[in-house]
Amino acid sequence: MNMVVFLLLVLVSAGTCDQVSGTEKVTGLYGETIAIPCNRGAPPPHDLMFIKWKYEKDDGSAGDLLIKQAHTDQHTVQATDDYAKRVNIDDEYNLLISRTSLKDQKTFTCMVVSGTNLMEYPVLVVINKKPSSVTLMDKSDVLQKDKLTTVGTCVVADANPAATITWTKNRKSLVVDGKVVVITPSMKLDPATGLSTTSSTLQYAATKEDVDAVFSCVSTHVLTNQTTDLGPFPIHYPSENVGLEIISKGSIIEGDNVTLKCHGDGNPPPSSFFFYLKGQKTLVENSDNYTLTGISREAAGDYKCSLANNEKMEASQSLNVSYLDLSLSLSGKIVKTVGDSLSVRVDKSASGEPKVSWTKNGKGVNQPEFSKLTYADSGVYLCEASLPGIVQHQSFELVIEGKPVIKSLTEHGVADAKHKVLSCEAEGVPKPRFQWSVNHTDEVISYNDGRATNKITVYPMENLNVSCTVSNKLGEDVMTINVSPVFKEESEEKESQNDLHDQSMLIVGVVVGLLIAAALVGLLYWLYMKNTRQGSFKTRNEAGTSEEIKKLEENNYPV
Structure with a gap:
């Protein structure tokens, strides 16, 4: 058996084996361990003898990595280069490469040797690295x-x-x-x-x-x-437009401080400008405004500003200054004589048409114009002229003087008839002084608008001619009144009452006497008639006619 293995190894080394067409592709992550499957992870043949992993070197030659016998946990590392410490194999014959780098992007081949066959399965390895x-x-x-x-x-x-x-x-x-x-x-x-x-x-x-x-x-x-x-x-972006603004709380009034503000529509806004002030060119840096202090009416006119770095970019504005001067032809204290004429001239110089009004002692009046002055015309006259934001005042005090003139001198009786009140009224300025030609008490003096009144209490015992004299620095006036005594009037009144009583009694006595006399006459006449009728009735009866007797009977005389 060892001989068979030896011969197979020789054949493998000689490269005589079948190679599966098509190359599998496996992607690994940079710096990590990649597992490269053998034959896509398919189970090895039942008569497997061993599996060997190798790779293709940069020069195209083959390099051995490791070999593992079948039915054993042991494997043999054959690599002698960098792979010697980075390759391993697991129980499923996957090639394990640790600490991968881009140098591991190459083809690795799994060679499967069995008792009946020898197969090779190449795998292309790609290493991906996420951006750091x-x-x-x-x-x-x-x-x-x-x-x-x-x-x-x-x-x-x-x-x-x-x-x-x-x-x-x-x-x-x-x-x-x-x-x-x-x-x-x-x-x-x-x-x-x-x-x-x-x-x-x-x-x-x-x-x-x-x-x-x-x-x-x-x-x-x-x-x-x-x-x-x-x-x-x-x-x-640079400014395309420039504007000039006149900053003021309202109408520009002579003496105010006025600020000229220049601005451009660029970004960032320009910060340096030229201001053209009545022909004078002034550079202002790091600011967009220029202040005119205590402006005068002569400062009115057109003003201009421009960008410091582009004087063609400019703007202009017209500046108007409001002003108002007011004077009167009369001032201070004006003294006139009653009956004189008076007129006042108003002189005004203004940037517009001012509104003018007059007051006398705080009450509205027309502009003073008098053809004949009276004491009532005296007072403090105030002229007010105004424009928006401006008010000017001028005033004078008018005093009307005149020689005192007595308007009335009157006598007033009182209920108890023990005294009398005399009243003297006069007009005059300065305030007139009163002088009486009789002793008096309880003097009361009033003076208002040139009219003076002086009242005194007197106790006249007899008829008096009383004089009231009024005077001031301009002259005097005198008026006299006849005053009857208060006690004589009382006596005359009592005598008059007694005379009236006596006359009444006299009339009553006369009437009573007349009535008594009439009664006596009637009585005497009656007696006379009675005696006469008794003594002569017979004779008349004898010698009288029937007509006479009848006439006597008709007159109710006894027959």
Whole structure:
């Protein structure tokens, strides 16, 4: 039997055996252990004698790895090179290679020797290596509008097979056109490991609309895919328009501070400008504004600014300054005489038409214009002129003076009739002084708007001519009144009452006397008539006619 084995080994060494057509392919992972099946893992023949593994060297010659006898757990390593420490075989005759590298990408052959046949089963080994890293390099901070700018470089290192790199913007693939999109790929092999490092550089000409765009590097490999995002990027572009702004809280008023602000629509915004101030060119750096302090009306006009690095990019603005001057032809304290005329001239100089109003002692009035002044016209006159944001005031005090004139001198009696009140009313400015020609008490003086009133209490015992004299620095006036005594009036009133009583009594006495006299006359007449009729009746009866008797009877005289 040993002789048979020996002869088979000789035949195997001589390469005289049948080889199965077609080569199986097995993929392993870099650095790990790969199991290479023999005859796709099919069971060995029942009359198996041994199995031998060998490989194809770089020069095309065969190299022995190991051999294992049938029905035994032992195997013999035949390799004398690097494989001597990395090869092994399991119970199912799979070849085991540890710590695989790209050098293991070759054909390994399983030779099956039986009592009736000798077969070979070649297996091609492929080793895959997942990229060790995906990194971004040369990443830009900003992109330039309409100018090719490097977005970044994507590097996929130590892979097998080599990874592929593509670029997307907002998850849509970018297509190279040489103008807006330029992609530059490259690949390097590590001479020691044979691993590939792939890189790709993206250049992109941005637009303003790309300010929120997200660019992505997409790494594709048989073992893994990875997406790495870049952005969004600020988009830099030069100013296309320049504006000049005048900053003020409201209308610009003479004396205000005014700030001129120049700005461009570029990104980043420009920070250096030229300001053209009434023919003077001023450079302002690291700022976009210039302040005019205490501006005057002469500063009104057109102003201009431009970019410091491009003076053709400019803007202008008109600056208006509001101002208001107000003066009156009268000021301070104005003294006039009652009856005089008065007019006031208002002089105003303004940037617009101001609103003018007048007040006298705080109450609204028309502009003072008097043909004949009265005491009531005295007061403080205030003129107010206004424009939006501006108010000016001018005032004067008008004093009307005049010689005092007595308007009335009156006498007032009181209920107890023991005294009298005299009232003297006069007009005059300055305030007049009162002087009476009689002693008096309880003097009361009032003065308002040039009208003065002086009241006194007197106790006249007899008829008096009382004079009221009023005076000031301009003159005086006098008026006299006749005042009757209060006690004489009382006596006359009592006498009058007594006379009236006596007269009444006299009339009553006269009436009573007349009535008594009438009664006596009637009585005497009656007696007389009675006596007369008795003494003469007979004679008349005798000598009288019947007509007389009848007449007496009709008059009810006794017959």
